[in-house]
Amino acid sequence: xxxxxxxxxxxxxxxxxxxxxxxxxxxNAEQRKLIRQTYAEAxxxxxxxxxxxxxxNDFERLILLWTLEPAERDAFLAxxxxxxxxxxxxxxxxxxxxRSANQLLHARQAYxxxxxxxxxxxxxxxxTGDFRKLLLPxxxxxxxxxxxxxxxxxxxxxxILHEKISGKAYNxxxxxxxxxxxSKAQINATLNHYKNEYGNDINKDLKADxxxxxxxxxxxxxxxxxxxxxxxxxALRLAINKRGTDEGALTRVVATRAEIDLKxxxxxxxxxxxxxxxxxxGKDTHGDYEKMLLxxxxxxx
Amino acid sequence: MALLDDIEALxxxxxxxxxxxxxxxxxxxxxxxxxxxxLRQGWSKFFSEDEYGFERFDPSHVKSLxxxxxxxxxxxxxxxxxxxERDARLxxxxxxxxxxxxxxxxxxxxxxxxxxxxxxxxxYHSLFDQSMEEDIAAHVKGSERKLLVALVSAYRYEGPKxxxxxxxxxxxxxxxxxxxxxxxxxxxxxxxxxxxxxxSKPHLQEIYQxxxxxxxxxxxxxxxxxxxxxxxxxxxxTPETYFTRVLDLGLSVDADEExxxxxxxxxxxxxxxxxKDVQNKIEGCLKGFYKDFxxxxxxxxxx
Numbered sequence: 001x002x003x004x005x006x007x008x009x010x011x012x013x014x015x016x017x018x019x020x021x022x023x024x025x026x027x028n029a030e031q032r033k034l035i036r037q038t039y040a041e042a043x044x045x046x047x048x049x050x051x052x053x054x055x056x057n058d059f060e061r062l063i064l065l066w067t068l069e070p071a072e073r074d075a076f077l078a079x080x081x082x083x084x085x086x087x088x089x090x091x092x093x094x095x096x097x098x099r100s101a102n103q104l105l106h107a108r109q110a111y112x113x114x115x116x117x118x119x120x121x122x123x124x125x126x127x128t129g130d131f132r133k134l135l136l137p138x139x140x141x142x143x144x145x146x147x148x149x150x151x152x153x154x155x156x157x158x159x160i161l162h163e164k165i166s167g168k169a170y171n172x173x174x175x176x177x178x179x180x181x182x183s184k185a186q187i188n189a190t191l192n193h194y195k196n197e198y199g200n201d202i203n204k205d206l207k208a209d210x211x212x213x214x215x216x217x218x219x220x221x222x223x224x225x226x227x228x229x230x231x232x233x234x235a236l237r238l239a240i241n242k243r244g245t246d247e248g249a250l251t252r253v254v255a256t257r258a259e260i261d262l263k264x265x266x267x268x269x270x271x272x273x274x275x276x277x278x279x280x281x282g283k284d285t286h287g288d289y290e291k292m293l294l295x296x297x298x299x300x301x
Numbered sequence: 302m303a304l305l306d307d308i309e310a311l312x313x314x315x316x317x318x319x320x321x322x323x324x325x326x327x328x329x330x331x332x333x334x335x336x337x338x339x340l341r342q343g344w345s346k347f348f349s350e351d352e353y354g355f356e357r358f359d360p361s362h363v364k365s366l367x368x369x370x371x372x373x374x375x376x377x378x379x380x381x382x383x384x385x386e387r388d389a390r391l392x393x394x395x396x397x398x399x400x401x402x403x404x405x406x407x408x409x410x411x412x413x414x415x416x417x418x419x420x421x422x423x424x425y426h427s428l429f430d431q432s433m434e435e436d437i438a439a440h441v442k443g444s445e446r447k448l449l450v451a452l453v454s455a456y457r458y459e460g461p462k463x464x465x466x467x468x469x470x471x472x473x474x475x476x477x478x479x480x481x482x483x484x485x486x487x488x489x490x491x492x493x494x495x496x497x498x499x500x501s502k503p504h505l506q507e508i509y510q511x512x513x514x515x516x517x518x519x520x521x522x523x524x525x526x527x528x529x530x531x532x533x534x535x536x537x538x539t540p541e542t543y544f545t546r547v548l549d550l551g552l553s554v555d556a557d558e559e560x561x562x563x564x565x566x567x568x569x570x571x572x573x574x575x576x577k578d579v580q581n582k583i584e585g586c587l588k589g590f591y592k593d594f595x596x597x598x599x600x601x602x603x604x
Contacts, residue, residue: 140454181435
């Protein structure tokens with residue numbers, strides 16, 4: 001841990017961002033945890049508090065998110081999302097649907113520890129209406145993770161989905177129940193059957209009103225459950241193309257997926273935009289923020 | 302006469318909760334053909350003259366005797382299971398058996414700790430290849446579904462921290478829902494479900510206290526007749542009241558089979574947390590190995 005000690009001297013006297021990037025970007029969760037512990041023992045203060053004082057905005061946020069353990073990170077992001085306004089429903093759904101059942105569980109445990117309440121009570125009390133109807137069961141789920149699929153059930157539930165969607169009953173209890181409780185494999189089978197039987201992808205049928213935010217969330221939910229890499233590709237694309245760049249989304253996606261499937265997402269991005277992701281990021285961001293993003297893009301898990 | 306004594310002893314051994322295996326063994330174990338014939342002819346409670354010339358065993362008694370013989374076996378099987386498997390299996394059965402058994406789901410979801418409930422959900426994945434919440438959501442219809450799914454999905458904060466002014470607001474929400482009960486059932490009120498299914502138990506206790514101040518009655522009193530909603534409220538903060546009630550019902554003279562089964566379930570799952578005076582009732586009502594086993598569980602007291 002000589003590397004750790006040496007560089008933290010640099011932190012105290014005006015931060016050496018390059019060194020921070022070098023040290024943190026290419027470590028996995030276990031190693032980052034060790035770095036944090038070692039720092040705390042040596043300097044009597046949590047690494048993140050020290051970083052907080054020395055760094056600024058986008059770069060800091062990216063470092064902060066990256067250094068947190070995955071469960072803590074998800075708890076932090078979820079808590080932040082319950083305090084902000086509507087766009088944050090997306091973040092809650094993203095965490096609930098793209099993590100594995102155990103990852104979501106660990107996030108809920110980390111939430112207890114850090115915020116002294118449960119994730120579901122915060123979601124229940126900070127969301128309203130149809131959004132709450134959907135989000136509360138999503139964050140409370142503990143989905144079965146096996147590959148077994150019941151084709152008869154897939155058929156009957158595809159029928160239910162089709163009925164409700166055709167009747168514009170988008171907040172229907174059964175529709176939500178299927179998306180919020182069934183295993184991902186089962187949902188996948190159901191949606192395949194839906195397409196075979198009724199001709200369209202379910203998300204096409206859910207586009208009835210392009211301005212409806214609830215429908216947008218439903219579509220995103222479906223995508224997260226069965227094609228997360230496509231969901232994240234789109235999130236990145238929108239963040240980069242947005243006038244002025246949505247650093248919040250960019251940071252979040254890169255920090256949360258770097259250890260999981262960022263490489264696959266980058267491939268999807270290139271397929272869809274004909275531009276490699278690192279070049280797009282390079283064009284749109286600058287300084288240490290850009291350097292850290294690119295370092296995470298090349299991260300070996 | 303020895304025969305009459307035997308019949309009286311057998312009547313005693315076969316009546317009530319469980320069977321007195323020792324008496325049965327000593328009387329019937331030594332019984333030869335003659336003795337058995339005399340028993341059947343003299344034992345009017347269980348045997349009657351059939352028109353085809355034999356003493357026939359009364360069919361309804363056959364049925365209830367089988368249940369009583371089973372009691373010890375079922376208690377042992379239940380107590381041997383890991384608590385997670387036990388709770389998962391109890392819930393799965395309750396779902397399949399229908400609305401009259403939904404209180405068992407509430408009982409387990411609300412009286413267990415967050416980790417115990419989580420464990421049951423994990424066991425459910427393994428035993429039944431689906432999640433507990435999807436099974437409930439798919440099989441329970443009507444107004445109880447939302448509450449039950451929400452209760453089993455909870456992973457409550459277990460620390461002591463309570464938000465007093467929030468508790469007050471939420472007590473008012475509950476009070477309003479109860480007051481409007483004739484217009485809309487409280488169990489269908491989303492706010493009610495949310496409060497009961499997401500808040501921590503200490504916080505809920507605060508809510509109940511505020512409720513009592515606002516309404517001059519306890520929330521459990523006000524929810525009398527509201528089925529599993531009342532059970533929910535009771536199990537969350539005063540589980541002893543709920544369990545004592547279930548035990549009293551099951552140990553009473555005209556208890557039906559389901560209530561009697563509940564006695565086994567409650568004693569096996571709660572053991573040490575039981576009120577001591579239950580022991581006397583058990584001494585009086587239960588019989589045989591079943592009684593000894595139940596008393597042993599209570600005496601040992603651990604979970």
